[in-house]
Every structure is written in structure tokens, then in C-alpha cells.
Amino acid sequence: MSKMKQMIFVFGIVVSLVACSKDDNSGTSAVVETITVKDLPADTIIGITPGAPPTGGFPYGAGRYTFYSLETNKIVPASDSASNKWDLAFKGTTIATNSGNSGPGGAGAFVFVGLFNDLKTIPADSSFRTDNAPSAFAITTGSNRGWYVYDGINQLVTPIPGRVLVVRTASGKYAKVEILNYYKGGTTPATTASDAIKLNTQRYYTFRFSFQPNGTKTF
């Protein structure tokens, strides 16, 4: 089977197979539940541009964001992209917020260095950034700058441990998000895995988040 067919096949069966599960917010004051989202597709790869680098040979997706609402814990259809219905949007390693020129909402975000469970209250002096796509996103893009690091030798994307995306939702409430994995099934392929596996399984987010519906900055 050609690589292309393989990829389309894989893409076909996984489209939007988003599983959501709830787990205990053990140990904390348990006012806010923590939800884990698995295998959220984020513009999965459908082909490779013809030719060789630097002019070609780059993998590409359909170029579409997957919009997500932390408030409702659901994927939001792209037709609602110009609304307040979504909070975060995922495309490859880029995570947009419903703010600035990305959307009409009042969202914002910043990357907090520390542990998810340790972030119990968003510090009062925190400043939420907004999107100014494509040059600057609230959640900084690029390897080792925001939430992930890219290993160019093994061509793998790994979320940096100890990074929490602190999010103000489109409607002005607060959430915290930890990206756990970038590959399908929540497991990063081995460094030795074939390029086909690395390409076919990437751009599937696993993350956990807590959303505080009461509008306070405490989780």
C-alpha cells in the first residue's frame, strides 16, 4: 500500500474519534473536575509535498483548525469558528485562542511553568496574552518556546513536562490545560519508529484540563 493511501486510510478511521473521560481530581479541594481529552485530531497529515527539501518534501494537512470548547468539553464545528463557542483551536503544533485576530471571543492565555496540580489559583498579576496570528500567538509557537520541544534528529514532538496553559475562555472564565501527548493513542512513537508511523500518528492531542465555571481564578 502506498504511503499516501495508508495515510488517508488511517486518517479516515480516526477522524474525530475524540474520547473524553473524567477522572478524579484526587487530593485537591475537588471543586473543579479534571477532564482528559484523548486523540483530538489537529489537522492530521494527508500528504507530502512533491520534491525534496528545501522546496518540497514537507508533510501537510488540510490546513484546518479543530475548534474546542473547554466549557462544554466538545469539538465545535468549523462553521462556528466566528463565534464565542470555542476556546482553543488546534492545528499541528499551533494552539490558537479565541482572541485577537483568531476569533471574536475574549479569550487569552499564557504558559505557566510548574505543575498542573500546583496551580491552584491563577496569580493576580498574571497577564493573559492574545493572538496576533500568524506571527504571535498567546500560546507561543515554536520548539522549546511554548508547550513543546521538537527533536529534529528523530523528528518527534514532545510536550515539555511542567508546562500548563492557563486559559481565559471566550466567555471570560478560567481554565488550565496540560498537554500530555501529541501522538495518537497518547504514546509518542519510539525514536526508531518508521517515518510513516511518525507521520500517521502525529497531530493527535491528548490533554487534561480543569475548567472553573464560576468565573473565579481558583481551581
Place this chain on the structure above:
Amino acid sequence: MMKWMFLSAISSCFFTTVFAQQQDTLSGNGAITVFTATKTERALSNIAVPVQIISQKTIQQAGSLRLSDILSEQTGLFMTNGFGTGVSMQGLNPDYTLILIDGEPLIGRMSGVLDLKRITVGNIKQIEIVRGPSSSLYGSEAMAGVINIITDKSRKNTLGVSARYGTYNTADFGLKGSIRTNKINYQGFGNFYRTDGFSIRPNSRERSVAPIERFTQQHNLGYRFNDRTNLSFNIRHNSETIKNNITVINNGNSINSIGVEKNKDLNATLQVSHKINDQVKNTTRVYGTQFQSSQELISDNGVPYLDVFKQQFARIENQTDVHVNKQVEFNLGGGYIHETANSTRYDNSTSIKTNRIGYIYLQSEWRALNKLTFISGARYDHNELFAAAFSPKLALQYKVNTNISLKASVGRGFKAPDFRQLYLNFTNTAAGSYSVFGSVEAQKIINELNRIGQISSLEPSFYQLSNLQPEFSTGFNLGGSYQNEQWHITANIFRNIIENLIDSRLVAYKTGGAQIFSYLNVKNAFTQGIETDIKFRYNKQWSLSAGYQLLLTGDQAEISAINDGKVFTRDQNGFSRKMDRSEYVGLPNRSKHMANLKLQYDYQNFFANTRALYRSSWATTDTDGNGIFNTNDAFAKGYIQLNMAAGQNFNNGLSVQAGIDNALNYTDVLNLPNLPGRTFYLSISYNFLNKNPK
């Protein structure tokens, strides 16, 4: 491109008998003299710093062909792959070990690595390894230590040939001879080596060791004017031709390129030594060397690639040895170095980069008591391109009795930034179009790119770009030895504190996302551990030797970050958690434990040996994304390599030897691409003169 680590072991043994067998380290240190430690001839038993000697006999009986073969069997040394085969000593990268042939430095490092496969062992009399900083005598690069290859200077007329053949059509031929009269002596040496190379990856077009041919010749002419004045001229030429078949895979797209890589070395030394009187000796050495490397490739889709690098190094040095009295001796020296390089990887391949260095050094040896000797020394290097370096050293030896001796030394070493770190101007179009600019170029180029709108962002490291400083280390060595008829035990504790390490950092992004890297003095690190060697002669036939190194390394900034609770890893659920100091493994690619064991049998003109080499696991890839190496990351498995050899010398001048390397057939496709599976060889040598091996 990848060269190989252990293949050498496959190859050959040269002239098993041509040269009268050297004294082994076991059979009395008193007779062995060492040059490297003090830059003067000294009895091994009187050296205050950790020194190891590898004799010609040891090299031959190990069946070594290239320098890396025999070094890989020594305690605490391991061979690195990538840009050739380099040697890591006391846990430092290959960049920081100075490699000398007859006291003169070899040049032609690629990415800091001097490929030890370029050096044949066929005409080596002994290899001297000095551990710990020796910049007080040798200047730049002598941070981890010095490896000096002393070539054979026969005392009689000899003529011998040797041939060896082994797995992967690896063949090695040698011719060596010397003529000696009262006034003139000459020795000549020629070596041809070739191999088909191999790949331990099934179905791979690209070979982890490429097919290669090497030709080395060396001629040495000496003239004795009188008892006081001697002149010698030495010339060495080495050329290698490597067939490249390189596949670059990018996102499943593979591009194949074929072509040829050629490397040429030329070294010439003229030395005049004159004994002014019984107390004073003066030596002048003029040395010139050139390294030329070219790689010409053409890819499947017809894109040509040419990479050229040329480096020249000329030096004149004068040293005066003054023997004041029985207690005091000192050596005073100075010299001037003129160094140039040009490369297609710099801004312009015809623009020649130059550095000039002037230096002076002084060493004194003071036998304060019968049992106690102090050696102190210092060297000052004045550089045209970067800050000056001052390298002091102090060492002492205390002979408790005839069996026990204690040594302590402290010294400073440095490595000057190399031309690559200053002038590199390289964009890798085959892999994401990232660029690396040397520190001299970086600001200029990035500012210009920024002006024309081709820079999307400047990283914090960009604002830290400045003139590169030399890298410094302070090394402490504390050791002791015990020796009697049967046992010889040495142990050494070392600690190297390394400051100002130069590392590449991401400094900017181009529009389109391509990364730009440059070099900064950013890291402080340490390596420390214990090296131990035990030799035991059971009887005339059997002897055993064992070596062990414990190595601990770390990066100071990483340790502070861990202690401050700023470093995280992931638990089994994938959730972040704080990383503990105990999970930190230090610098990557280093094994905590390394050991070797050698069992040797000698009976009349027959010998047989088995050598086992062990390396414990080492960190290879940061898989948890925290940027440092910890127990949650990917490791290469520890392994044992077993080599065996046996040989017989006949009284008619003939000798034969056979061997198996990597007898356990251990391979690791990913982490040890240069280690072939089990290999065999057979070698024959014949002496036309001096046929009796004893």
C-alpha cells in the same frame, strides 16, 4: 560519512616480529621512558601525573590496525562516532584531547573530532597517554589529556613486510625498514589499508562504515654531527579515499547521494638539538602540517554538492633544558604558531582565516627530598583572535617506599575556539534549511537578514552573542600505585571543572521558521571519577590485567535548575511531576561504568589472549522533553565486546597471527552503527633481517 568505531580491531597486525619486542609495562617500569608528561625524556617511574604507556607488543598482540582500535581497549577511554572516530578521556568530548605524533599536533578536526582512523599503528613504538590538563606544556586542546604517538626509531638495520586480510575484505599491507650508520639513520614506513565497509542495517544502501582506502607513508632521516648535535627530518603523508553513498530521509522522503570524500594529511618536522654542555641542551623544532578534505556528492535528482576544507598549521618552537644540579632541573620554551583555514562552509571558500599565537612556557622540577619531587609549570598563550590563556600546573610525587608511590596534581587546561566556531556559515538545505553561523559571522549576518526582513524573531541567546572566549578546565588528579614482582596496581581519582564551554544555541528564526544557531560560551560542567588498573603476572606464561573507570558528569546549570525544582518529567500517566536530583544522569553518551579484562598466555614464541571490554548503559536521547538527561530518557544498552588473538613467531623471520573481534557478535544498530558483528582476520609478517624474534 559515519566512520567506525571498532572495525579497526578486525584488521591487522603488522610486523609482529620486525621489531624487537618492547618491554611490556609489566616487566619493570624503570626501563620505560616517557616524553609526553614533561616534554623531556623521563623514567616512567618518576612521573608525577597519571601516565599510561601502550607498548608496541601490546598493540601487535591486540591485532590493532588503526589508533582507535588500541585506544578503545584502554581503561576509561571510549570511542565516539560521528565526524570520524574520536576519543573521550575522563568523560570529556574528543575536542579536548590533544593528539600528537612524535610530539607534534595533528590537525584536521571535523566538528571538533580528530578521526583516529586516520592514524595507522604499524610504525608505533609506544603510545603515551597523559590524563588531566597539560596545557601548561602543550597549549590549546590539552584539557582532558594528551595522547602522543611515538613512532619507531630502530637502532639497527631492519626490513620487514606484513600483510593481513579479514572480514569485509579488510586488507592491510605494510613495509618498514631502517638503515643505520654512524652518522646517518633512516627509517621508512609505508602502509596501505582498505575495506569494503559494512552496514549492520539490513536493506540499507548506506553503509555505516563506507568503503575506504588509505595510504600512509612516513620517512625519518637523522644526522649526527657529533656527540652534541643532532638533526632529524621527518615527513608523513596520509591520504584516504572514502566512497560515500548517503541517504538523507526527511519525512519519509529519501534522497540518495553518491560521491567521494578525500582527506589528505601532510606533516613535516625539522629538529636540531644541541647539547651546549653537560647542563644545558637546546632543541629547535620547525613543524608544518596541512590537512585537506573534500567531499563531492551528486544526488539522485542531479544536485551536486561540494564541501571543501583546508587547514594549515606552522610552528617554530625552541626549548632549553637546564640541569642545574641533582635536585633542580628546568625547561624553558617558547614558540610561534601561524594557522590558517578556508572552507566552503565559511562565508567564502577563498577567504583564508588566520590566527597567530605566540607562547612561552616554563617548567621546573625540584627533587626536594629523596622521595619527594615537585613539578611546577606554566604557559602563556597570546592569541590574535581571542583572549590570552594562562595555564599553570603543579604536581608532586612521593615515593613511600620501593613499592608504593603517591601522586597529586592540579592544572589548568584550555581550548581555544576553533575556526568553525568563529567562521562557520552553513545552511543545511537537506534538513529543514537550518543555519549555523560562527560567532564572528552571526551578528553580522543576522542583522543583515533582519534588515531585509528575513528574520521573524530573535531569541534571548542572540543578545548574548559576543566574542568567544577560550574554554577552561581545572583538573585535579590524586593517585597511587603499588608494584612488586607480580602485581602492579594503579588508581587515580580525578575531577575536571570545566568553565566557559562553547555550545551551539538557537539565536533566531528566519521567516518561514528555519532556525539559526550560533556558538556561545554558555556551559559549566564537571567530570569526575576513578580510574584503576591492575596487572597480575601469575607465572611466566599467564598474566591477567583488569581496568575499571567510574565516571560521573554533570552540567552546573542543569543541577541548579533541578535543585530549584524547575525541572520536570512525566509519571506513568503522562502527567508532569518534579524531577529528582537522583534521576539526573549528567552529560549524554557517557557510561557510568567501564571495564576491561585481559587474559594473556605466552609460551616461548607463541601467545594467545582474550580481551573483554564492558560499557554500562549511556543516555542517548532526551525523550521526556525536559531538555536534560535523566532516567526517564532513552538509553543505549550496556554491552560486552570480546576480542581474541593468537600468534606464533618462527625463528626464520616469519610470524603469523589470527584473531576474532567481537566474538560474542554484539551489535546495536541504533547506537553502535560502527560496531560490526563478529569479524575474523589472519596476518603474516616476514623479517628479512634480524630473523630471531628474541
